[in-house]
Amino acid sequence: MSRGRKVLIALVAVFVLLIAAVVAAGAWFRPMLMTGTGYAAHNACAIHFLTGRDDPESDLPPNPLVPLLRTEIDDSEGRVRSSVLGVAFAQEAWASEYGCAVGDGRAEGSEYSSLVRPAEDRPEGIGLPQATDVPAEVGAALDRAADVEGTRALVAVHRGEILDEWYADGFGPDTRQLGWSMAKSVAATLVGRAQQEFPDADLDPAGTALRSEWTDERAQISLDDLLRMTSGLEWDEDYDLGTPITEMLFAEPDMAAFAAAQPLAHDPGTFRQYSSGTTNIVCDLLHERTGLGPEMADELLFAPLGMTSAVLEADASGRSVCSSYLWATPRDWARFGQFALDDGEVDGRRLLPAGWMDYATTVVPAGGEPEPYGAQWWVNDPGDGSPLRLPGIPADAYWAAGHDGQYIVVVPSAELVVVRTGFTPGGTIYGLGIEKLVGDLARAVG
Template structure:
């Protein structure tokens, strides 16, 4: 009997140690599942069943149990019954994880949105585009290329090909349409960069200035410029690992104010000599944008009035954290067509339907390779200067997000290609080279 008690006590100790050790992981697991579920249902208008079997159907997130409250507009996820997290929806701001019960009852400012233009043809409005057939386009070859892209193993949800401002190919997976909002993940970073281009064009900011943080003025971080931050080349410490309890996972699922974590990090390298991909840096840049406005309402409105709604990306929702800051690293939702409009803005060198949002110099700046990035990165925009895709022109650049969200821009071909999915299985080099070969 004594031996049995010892064995049971030992097992109890092992279980307690295991729970304590894994508790932070359970927090992230449940947090991811709840946030994903709330956004999928209340932003993208999907069902719990679809979200569970698609977006949340990967290890270990599929171990969480999800429930929704349609009256409260919330989603709750449980990790083995040991820990629960709740995410809730706020009109105009998207979904966010609650850190305490009081968060659900607070009042939140929301951005003022423009009404969609449903009479002007795509791309400058949301009406059907004018019928255009290009004699130099092999439509059959493009469709064959998309056939490969939409093989089940590639998990592609949407693809849009825009040539000379006209959609020449478009396809959606079952259950998705041209009106389906899709999460861009880190493509949101390119929106943040673009806003700096808009601010600079409006003479409201100079990216060569030092980053505006009082705490940095007391040490070597005072040398870091906004330019360094835009290029992810500040030398600041940051761990961007989604498979562990890391800086990025703690920021996205445990922080109230996501603009803060990177500010508190020390230098571990030299500015302009230490490229390190960091979602914390992008959210810090969102905080710098906030500093340009006297009121929080002005900050919320600016993203839409001066960029998103201005180019007719009316489907887009950029979600905020609990402190009201746009999560510029990760959380923008829009239709595939609207994602293509951001690419077209760059393709047209900052002009949109005759109006200049930023000039060509910003495009050159944003697509100039960052030192020590091997030609892969510009200012929150990915590049092909390092020939990551060998059969694609070096001049191509792109917005990129988790699980293969991409907007590819081809300045020489007057072409934008959008691919949205649930994995990076698709062979991008084959896809893009096939589309380029379709245009003679």
């Protein structure tokens, strides 16, 4: 064999190996890259069609993939396409009356609808009038909190009246903002509302055998276990590309089914593992037991509270994404906090079962994550004599918390509700000045 032929064969072999390596690398990285483009598509779709903003890139987290993403918006079809460099790993999101869903096409039965619209006035609900006698310390407290990087809105409510509010440039009282995991506290409240409105729906927190495919040890998981994050299902809540949480939110058409398919890692009720997946299983159960579709949150909660801006998005299967995808104005988030503070009553009408908020904010001992947690609400007082989580605010405080710095803090003893929304990647309740803000406000109105 001639030397030239040997060189040619060697070059062909190298080329084949390179192609094989590229294919293998693509297969290896595909789930992560599809997660990234799904995130970008959903983010751009929701910001464009739900808020009317034109800066979706401002809500993308710091990640090496971000500079490689390309996004196209089709206003005529309500479609957004994101890809890597415009050619690979494309994902699409479709806008409908229930937000944006990632999928290969529009969800069956959904229609394109731009949700950029002014919040309409409703005669019913929680009014939140402006307070007329406001201590000077309130404005100073909000000004200090506004200096925290990424803060977009602050609202302070005392005895059902707005004391003061603050908005960053480009945001205002009518701008919907994503609450991320603050939606989990709404999900727990929806369980209470469903109990109240559908007494025969078999929604006892102690109930088990929740899904037909759970024919193994998972049949012992109770609704209470799901609400308290003690289901025992294997999960990873880290927001890295390719983890269960990001795969579920940005690559799975049926999020609850994906979460329910996870294996058991611990005996139910024994180990607390924060999981967005279990919250979506809860809302899937609510859909099944009540017979309500994606309009469930509107009918059970948003309409009676007057939360006219609220949009709880559905996934491609038409099921509500109760873990993460609730958009509302800061004032409507405050209305929800006021509803919790009022123990589930609006204008003297009881909308939650008596004692529901006590149940939701009571810590039940379990192994695993140590932070005091109730039923989809974070709690200041562990209830076992150990130190308060935030010693600078009243012991009876509890809160809804979301990714990137979203908070609704409820302080019953001070008759106070405080809302903070923003985009602060990596921000925690300890680093965002929440404790000082709430403590200062509680003292100002005390």
